[in-house]
Amino acid sequence: MGSHPLPTPVTPAGKAGLAELLSEPKRAVVALDFDGTLAPIVPDPDQARAHPRAVSVLSRLAPRVGSVVVITGRPAGVAVRYGGFAGVPGLEHLVVLGHYGAERWDAVSGEVHGPGDDPGVLAVRAELPGFLERLGAWRETWVETVHIEHKDGRAVAVHTRRTDDPQAALDALRGPLTELAHRHGLIVEPGRMVLELRPPGMDKGVALASYVRENGASAALYAGDDLGDLAAFDAVENLRAEGVPGVLVCSGSNEVAELAARADIVVDGPEGVVGLLGALADALA
Numbered sequence: 001m002g003s004h005p006l007p008t009p010v011t012p013a014g015k016a017g018l019a020e021l022l023s024e025p026k027r028a029v030v031a032l033d034f035d036g037t038l039a040p041i042v043p044d045p046d047q048a049r050a051h052p053r054a055v056s057v058l059s060r061l062a063p064r065v066g067s068v069v070v071i072t073g074r075p076a077g078v079a080v081r082y083g084g085f086a087g088v089p090g091l092e093h094l095v096v097l098g099h100y101g102a103e104r105w106d107a108v109s110g111e112v113h114g115p116g117d118d119p120g121v122l123a124v125r126a127e128l129p130g131f132l133e134r135l136g137a138w139r140e141t142w143v144e145t146v147h148i149e150h151k152d153g154r155a156v157a158v159h160t161r162r163t164d165d166p167q168a169a170l171d172a173l174r175g176p177l178t179e180l181a182h183r184h185g186l187i188v189e190p191g192r193m194v195l196e197l198r199p200p201g202m203d204k205g206v207a208l209a210s211y212v213r214e215n216g217a218s219a220a221l222y223a224g225d226d227l228g229d230l231a232a233f234d235a236v237e238n239l240r241a242e243g244v245p246g247v248l249v250c251s252g253s254n255e256v257a258e259l260a261a262r263a264d265i266v267v268d269g270p271e272g273v274v275g276l277l278g279a280l281a282d283a284l285a
């Protein structure tokens with residue numbers, strides 16, 4: 001047995017979702033965000049790794065449910081690497097949907113499939129250093145410590161976590177980066193101390209709904225921590241309205257309030273998520 005009891009969802013819809021998952025686990029989809037949910041938030045995005053117990057817990061849970069899928073803003077291959085998800089007994093059927101669902105890795109083939117480079121992203125990539133430089137009023141204060149993350153040719157993320165005042169830097173960058181994104185046909189995806197410029201047309205809600213349908217799932221659980229996960233929360237609520245019960249789990253933090261307000265279960269960050277998944281695996285054993 002794990003050390004965490006299985007929490008009781010606070011809403012009737014969440015209770016119905018968990019009950020369905022427990023009664024027909026082989027028809028359930030368990031969908032999980034990566035950063036902030038399976039992986040603790042760290043200052044350097046390149047140093048993020050799955051929680052030390054995440055892989056072992058997932059490898060216990062995955063054989064007991066219909067499907068486990070990770071849905072992330074990361075490139076799929078990066079999430080697989082930072083998660084340590086490849087070649088793990090028990091995770092032979094794991095799927096990772098990267099770039100908010102635009103890209104797909106599956107453990108069966110070990111291959112990533114997705115669209116190629118986006119011309120708007122390539123243009124932003126070339127323009128961004130000079131663009132930030134021209135915001136000269138900030139140069140001597142925090143712009144030096146803004147971190148640019150190039151996500152293949154599919155997105156560019158501008159991180160402010162390591163600046164002196166991350167929220168102020170984020171607020172100051174939002175307008176200019178939105179103008180830059182729109183000029184190149186992109187959208188701005190806001191997140192935890194990050195503004196990501198990426199192509200429109202896909203989000204975690206579209207990705208989750210189509211994955212649930214593809215698997216003919218009778219129930220879905222989704223766990224996330226950030227604003228990009230709200231679309232997946234919407235998808236679970238839409239699925240419920242269509243008669244597919246679901247559970248909304250918030251990996252809680254002091255940075256994002258929106259998910260906790262809508263969740264059926266709130267746990268304490270990745271440590272709490274791992275505890276919940278372990279309790280679920282125990283309940284299904």
Ligand SMILES: O=P(O)(O)OC[C@H]1O[C@H](O[C@H]2O[C@H](CO)[C@@H](O)[C@H](O)[C@H]2O)[C@H](O)[C@@H](O)[C@@H]1O
Nearest residue numbers: 034035041042043045048072073161192193194
């Ligand atoms: O969809 P996700 O898996 O949650 O990915 C969202 C973004 O996560 C990463 O940034 C966040 O995690 C970093 C590492 O802990 C942290 O430094 C940063 O402040 C967070 O915003 C990732 O770097 C982005 O590319 C993802 O889009």
